[in-house]
Amino acid sequence: MEQGPHGIRGSGEDRIDIRIAADPIEFFVEEHMRQRVVCADIDRLATQEPADSDLARKILAHTRDELPLHMLDEEEDLFLLLRRRAHPEDELEKTLFRLDGDHEAGKALAESAAVVLEAVSAGKTHLTKAEAARLHAFADHERRHLIVENAIILPLARARLTETDRKTLALRIAARRGLCLIPDEPDA
Numbered sequence: 001m002e003q004g005p006h007g008i009r010g011s012g013e014d015r016i017d018i019r020i021a022a023d024p025i026e027f028f029v030e031e032h033m034r035q036r037v038v039c040a041d042i043d044r045l046a047t048q049e050p051a052d053s054d055l056a057r058k059i060l061a062h063t064r065d066e067l068p069l070h071m072l073d074e075e076e077d078l079f080l081l082l083r084r085r086a087h088p089e090d091e092l093e094k095t096l097f098r099l100d101g102d103h104e105a106g107k108a109l110a111e112s113a114a115v116v117l118e119a120v121s122a123g124k125t126h127l128t129k130a131e132a133a134r135l136h137a138f139a140d141h142e143r144r145h146l147i148v149e150n151a152i153i154l155p156l157a158r159a160r161l162t163e164t165d166r167k168t169l170a171l172r173i174a175a176r177r178g179l180c181l182i183p184d185e186p187d188a
């Protein structure tokens, strides 16, 4: 089996285990890039005529399966580690207060959008203005959220998390996805 740079290995599409092990903070960067693509897909779907059921299913899978895991990666691991390491001048609590609120609002908007996505997945081809607005509202919210995390949280994580923190983060992210991780071998 292929071995990662930190002796972490497992299986998964596009070698997700290797990417997590190599740099868990970069994994968040990549996830955010994927989320921006999904936001663009949502906006595209909202204006399509007829609406594409395959695209709706793809977005729905991301919204139902991947986004909740990503929020847990942040709430239960990344944010907690940052709380331990941040300096007072980082004013982290102010940012986390906003992001926690964002996550709650995002869950509600995701559910609202999911109802529309399910309808399109089931064959609905023409969206009402209200349905299109629900999709756009979800995408707009997610984009604003990503801007804050990319501008403040991820640079702070790079500056403050220790090597042990990063290994802990990698183990937790991978475990949440059912990946098998093997700790570093001690030096011979």
Ligand SMILES: [Fe+2]
Residues within 6 Å of the ligand: 032, 070, 074, 149
């Ligand atoms: Fe995020």
Ligand SMILES: [Fe+2]
Residues within 6 Å of the ligand: 071, 074, 099, 103, 145, 149
């Ligand atoms: Fe987030």
